[in-house]
Amino acid sequence: MSVSDVHQRRRPKKKPLSIHDAAQAGDVKSLQSKLEEDTGLINSRNPIMTETPLHRAAASNEVDAVKFLLEWQGPEKVELETKNMYGETPLHLAAKNGCTEAMKLLLQHGAYIEARANNGMTPLHLAVWYSVRADTVAPVEALLEYDVNVSAKDNEAQTPLGHMPKSPSNDKLRSLLQAQLDKQQSNKGHSMIAALEAALQPIVGLEHLKLQLRRWAKGTLLNEKRRALGLHVPKRQPPHMCFLGNPGTGKTMVARILARLLHSMGVLTTDKVVEVQRTDLVGEFVGHTGPRTRTKIQEAEGGILFVDEAYRLMPVQSGSDKDYGVEALEEIMSVMDSGKLVVIFAGYTEPMQRLFGANQGFQRRVTRFFHFDDFSTKEIAQIVYMKLAEQTESSLIYGFKLADTCCEDALAKLLENLTTEKQRQQLNGGLVWPLLVNAREHLDERLDLDCCDPNDLVTITMQDLEAGLQLLPP
Template identity: 40%
Template sequence: MRLPEHLELLLTDEPVLDVYAYGPWRVPDGLFEQVSARIDALAADPRAAGLTTDEHKLLTLPAPLVLAETFGILAYLPGGGAIKAGSWSQLPERLLGRHLVNPAQLNSRMTRWDAPGGRWRPPVDWLIEVADRELAIDLARDALVALEGIAPLDERRAALLRLYADPPDCDVNLPKLELREHWSARADDETIALLPELLGPVGYLEWVVQGLLAAFEHLNAAAPVEESVTTHLARLLLQGSMEHVPAEMVVALGEDRYGALRERFAAERRGFKAARWQEHTQAWLARALVEGAADACRAWLDMAMRFVATVQGLPGDPWFPRTEWIPVRQFQTDLRRIFGPRRRVVNALGDTLRQVPRATPATADGASGEPQAPPIGARLVEQPEIVAALRETVAAGGTVRLLLAGPDSTGKRDAAQELGRALSLGRDPLWLTGNLFVGQRLSDAVARLHADARDSVGDRLMIIDGLDAVITDPGNGEVFAAELNRVLAIHPDLHLVALCGAAGDERIREVDPALPQQFRIAHSRPFTAEGHAELFRRAVEAAGGRVTRQAAGAAGELLALTPPVQTLRNARLARHLADQVMPRVLTRDGEPVVRKQDLPLTLDTGQTIGNPLADLTALTGLDTVKKEIALLVAGTQAARLRRDAGLKVAPPTRHMVFTGNPGTGKTMVARLLGRIYKRLGVLSSGHLVEASRAHLVGEYIGQTAPRTRRLVERALGGVLFIDEAYTLSQSALKGDYGYEAIAELVKLMEDHREDLVVVVAGYEREMKEFLAANPGLDSRFPKQIHFDDYTDPELIQVFEYLADDSGFALADGTRDRLGRMLRGTPRGSSFGNGRLMRNLLDVATARQSERIASHPSPSRRSLVTLLPEDLPPVLDKPEELLGHYL
């Protein structure tokens, strides 16, 4: 399986410009520098002198009109809404970089892309401001000449130049839109074929729809989907956030299909989720990729993006698409992931197992035959119950009904894969994750279950990973359990393996006592130190190394004592330790052997190295907060002393509320608090999980509680920091899912109080209303800490610290000017505090870069010095400081 030869550039790290309508093109060395020099020469042309504008938002002001015109041409030449991708696709930054007021950082990833608009109107756009219109047209033509040599743009550029060479017979001083009509009418069919935007918005829409439908039909032939053309168009409109079907679509489709599209749009709009559409579309394109339809995929993506840009721009021209979910980056990532070169290493496990003596059947003359494969389950570590279940299941024959329950990353998925291979069914196993069913509409979840079961009967093992999460879903779990019972009854030949978390079979039994009786149940268990040692040995051998017996034993003991963090637990801990150790071992001469001294004393999975109390003390300001945290630390230490003395100690509730304006250090202190409690032994890992309303609240019924539970599970052992928590209770709607999230959170906070700290944060008044939203909330948060705004001297100190951390020093006078700016800046609930200082530093460093770039050979000191004039000039209008830099 290979990618078409003309697309193989996309698998390299070469400088590539990939205009989808043209194809990937290797940028010749030095070409962009030559083009940039020609553009600069045109801007310096005496004819262009003094022709500037103060209206351009992206160019340094005053901006030469010829540069503004060139900027527009660069956006237009790829095509209206067309996809421009590749590692060198940032044409404005690479060709006009030194003229941009705030150029984006150059991104050389091959998966980068954008879809520029098509608003440039021949013969002139920005140059329309020039009094001498004939001069303006000459300069616009010269701008096109300066862009010569960029192959993906040259065909359209040449078509425009031909149009310039044969202009319409009209008054050159007509308004811009009238000029456009005359020039578009003058274009011949060959030019229109290359520049279809000249047909106008409606004509261009018709051209785009023709290409889109052709690409869809071609792609559907390679990777069929159960979706009509009308449904396909309706969903594309919905994913582009359209509120209705544009009337202009009647031109592209005809009256009958237009009417059908309106009806389909209304039906699809109910319950449409753009993210789900994007996920399904990505999977569709990936299937088409492996079927050899890469060019069709790219054609469909290009036309789909143009379609969105065009309908969003109506009644005007296509413009940069807004809120689009077309999976361009995902497709480009999948292309490199599937076809790109991969490093391959020999799995040492194969050689190791070949050294194990195997029973071989005797031949007629007494000689041994071919060695037999190891028995099923031999690769699992310390899971005797699951191994026994696998072997008995295979030996018994018949229909497989097996439920494996146990902690995450203890070998359940490996066991299911081994069973799939041992059964030797006609097709590979069908893996279904619980997320495909949890929180979905009941009808959709049930329909999918029945469809997948029918497809798998007899010749395919169906695996449901996370069945306990599905069955315990408060929305649809009980009904889904009944449907699963029905599926197992009507399909006696359905092979099914269900994977659950620890005690997952018990949770299922609480919802539906009959369902677990349909399965043979086996449990996995956490690893002992010996099991961890074996897992570490395998991880090291897979990386090309070897472990001494003493090192393996020490690693096992270390891993057994290491608390898990989020998904980093059990077998994943061994791989994590091997990833830390092996880079050093592989750099040594000789055989890569891991010895005991190569292992760290502790495995810090929560990234809590260092002294958090010292880090807290070093923070600027926050004196009140530091005192409150010191009291918490003292209370924890005193409780430990009482417990060591044999006294009774009531476990305290450590959840707390942080109030204050933005940028006052709430998140930073929460992160340090987790590290402090880890150091004191209160929390097992001390990591921080940041969240907001979107992380807890679902989009429809039944989704919120599972989402909240998953978030809390990620935070176990550390701190869950919920910013702007008051948004959970601000809705006036009685059925708002925020209240469901609060109720679930209250329960989970109590269930996990021994190894979880929840910190809710927000404005002081709004947080008081939040605590009153649920009767159990206020008592769960006994500690409230207020974060005051920084004073002006503290803000200056923060600015200086951030500058020093970025490698900059402040010149004399810079602090004074910053102080004058702050004294005139209004303070309110939206004042950014430390965040404002960071944003001001970003602006100051950008202005400093512009200043030193104008000097041919700046000194080393000037490269790292911020002068007073590098600060933004807003002293005369201090209220603008908030609007521009927050």
């Protein structure tokens, strides 16, 4: 045996190139060969890092390999959002390594630009991190072209801007991000204000409440801008409130609108409203009230707990035996500082004022008081029109309309003449529904069975409304 034969035998065999190595090296020919043998390899994960071939190609900026994998026409397609052991997608790795061309290809094929790694970072966080160290803005510019969210926060509550060191060398990058932030904040602000005004439109009166909500919306937008700039400002606590007024003045309706608004502003995590009264919270025996109240609190978490006739939770006479309603109040107060929900206490003005005067805990926790005045006849007439416009097909008055002679002024005058002040105070907006149902029934009674005029069949007249008012309770 010759010396060359001995060396030939001792030479270690060359390890076959894995599909991950081929992707990292940009070896498209090897990629194609391996996928033709086994198409399932396209999303295979390597040991330890659990990365796919697309991860490796993107991290190395091997554009041809990235393009080949993205356009592979085999029975199994490449997965764009697969995450490695750190929760990073291929777009994360391309951003982290400043692989701008690979990033553009991934984005063109629909990669999720707001994907989150295990530490909460988005591709923009990582692109900023790279750009600061490499003194380039190219990776960030690639993401900005797709309107990436500059306000996104990682698990440390830091935005991409918040991670940037304050240095003159970063001025260009900071200006780019700031311009995008200003644009997004402006668009979001206009959208939120428009939604706010649309939601406030159905609320009759209550100008003080509307003003307060407008202030909240503006303050929320400014706080978001402060945080996006890396400024540390306290999070707004949910505003616990008290709605004071007679029944039918719109307290429950406003609570529902409020839930939607606070949810859209990010103050609440949901827009649900859980309505409760004493009977929903207070048990008949010792040990029943606490669990029952806590169940309702948990149900309302993230939204609004609306406690109607809240004064009924206090003992009728001071010095009497402990009332279970007090236990319910204490349970509610115990969670009001948690920031997990908004509590609205509602009821008649005088007994509610006594309730708050007798409990210092309420005085500290409830910071917003809104008085719901009785509706004027003009406002009740407005509500009649609003009620008709919002009916669904299941409503008894769906498809019906008021005659042209039933203008708001004429209807207000009719209400003034045919209802008493006591009726209006006790019912307020609550008289609208029975009025319309009664009027519709009078229309049926008034019409001849041979009537064939489509307009007459669905038109409520002043005569029908007058008859409807006369049927209201005294």
